[in-house]
Amino acid sequence: LKFGRHFRLSPTVKLIVGREESENEFLMEKGEGFILVRPLSRTGPFALLEPAAGEAELAAALGLLAAYCTQDPEEAVTFSVARPGEEPVERSARPDPDGLEVRRIAKETVWKRKN
Numbered sequence: 001l002k003f004g005r006h007f008r009l010s011p012t013v014k015l016i017v018g019r020e021e022s023e024n025e026f027l028m029e030k031g032e033g034f035i036l037v038r039p040l041s042r043t044g045p046f047a048l049l050e051p052a053a054g055e056a057e058l059a060a061a062l063g064l065l066a067a068y069c070t071q072d073p074e075e076a077v078t079f080s081v082a083r084p085g086e087e088p089v090e091r092s093a094r095p096d097p098d099g100l101e102v103r104r105i106a107k108e109t110v111w112k113r114k115n
Helices: 021-030 055-069 097-103
Strands: 005-008 014-017 035-039 047-049 077-082 089-093 104-106
Touching: 014 055, 021 035, 035 055, 047 055, 055 077, 055 089
Parallel strands: none
Antiparallel strands: 005 014, 005 104, 014 047, 035 047, 035 077, 077 089
């Protein structure tokens, strides 16, 4: 499947971010087994995060997503973070605009789920 913006958060963890509403819907439908992240306090993209993501990768993902939600570096954005098989929790993060280009893999790429 070709969709979304892809980011490398660590050697083993990737993040995929929806580019438009239809991709956000696709992520919601096809994200079983992944961590689903969606903004609550602002309008912005949804994302799928590899389930092996630890606290550092989750924090990096939230900073990247917050950068898509607001241009104000002091504004924290609240997200819903739903790990597979768990109830969603709320987490907040300030934007990390510098991470957008540093961690980006490619404009479009194929992301194949490991079986």
